[in-house]
Amino acid sequence: MARFTYRIDRYFSDTEDWGIENDDARGTENYDGTAKEYAKEIAQNRYADLLSLDQTGEWRILVWDGDTESDEDDIDALHLFTVTEEDLKPRGGRPKIGNIVSVAMGDTLPKVDAYAQENDIKRAEAIRTLVTVGLAPTENLVWSVVRGESPDANAVEPGVAGIDIPEAISAWAASHGLNEADPDVYLLVTPEDEAGEVQGEIAYTTLTASRADADLVREALLIEQAQTCTADEKTG
Incomplete structure (x- = not known):
């Protein structure tokens, strides 16, 4: 505790x-x-x-x-x-x-x-x-299966954002090569309105998520962007 x-x-x-x-x-x-x-x-x-x-x-x-x-x-x-x-x-x-x-x-x-x-x-x-009814707002998230580094992607790994991977996404990603035997293949996620080109992308799909999860992804994106700016300033 x-x-x-x-x-x-x-x-x-x-x-x-x-x-x-x-x-x-x-x-x-x-x-x-x-x-x-x-x-x-x-x-x-x-x-x-x-x-x-x-x-x-x-x-x-x-x-x-x-x-x-x-x-x-x-x-x-x-x-x-x-x-x-x-x-x-x-x-x-x-x-x-x-x-x-x-x-x-x-x-x-x-x-x-x-x-x-x-x-x-x-x-x-x-x-x-x-x-007695579910009224929580939703938002679309774009999921990408990626191979290799993608430093310019405006997306984060779900674990970094602190969100669970839906079963539907797990099954879809597995069909596109995501498995523990190949550590170079991994998942990225981003809100639909933030989605852009992802280097090394094998496949992508869109799935509706809760606004709470979407906000966690946005928060993680902001943190990564801030860290990138700080690193650029130190090396600049």
Whole structure:
């Protein structure tokens, strides 16, 4: 069991800068997992809250190992996510999550939290249970089977992003030469709107994923790009 400190920041367009969302947007907790997993769970819970409140915007979760919030340069995990107007739209003719919560629980988060506490579940799970339908937004990811180095590819390995490889992708990749006996062949993944030429690409396919997984891939891309820029500056 580890102990982490977190902070939830929102991007404020008027100042074009990040700032803590409110006084309740920070805390310290024990957690059975990694800092990255903890940041992802906080993001998922906050995302569900924002859907229920019909709020749009950009947020980030910063996590530090231990009891103390430190500088942003010293974070142990970072998770970025957005809520758009598209996310708030009904899916398949169903009412928005906020409307369902309003009917089921009076549209008050304290009642949602009471239900979560009573049933010993997370807030996001409580909302999912109450709405009884899956309304999580999705996004297309492009998967590539690659042989050899591809340093200019705007894509990352799924393990680096911290996402699981879907069974359908595993089977598809195996049919295109991915196997443990050939370490030169591997998988890369990227959001569809970020996809481009991949050196050494054997085959590619597109599969719908959760927005949470897509955000993890985008986060990993940003980190790799930052590391590449830092390395270029040192050698330049």
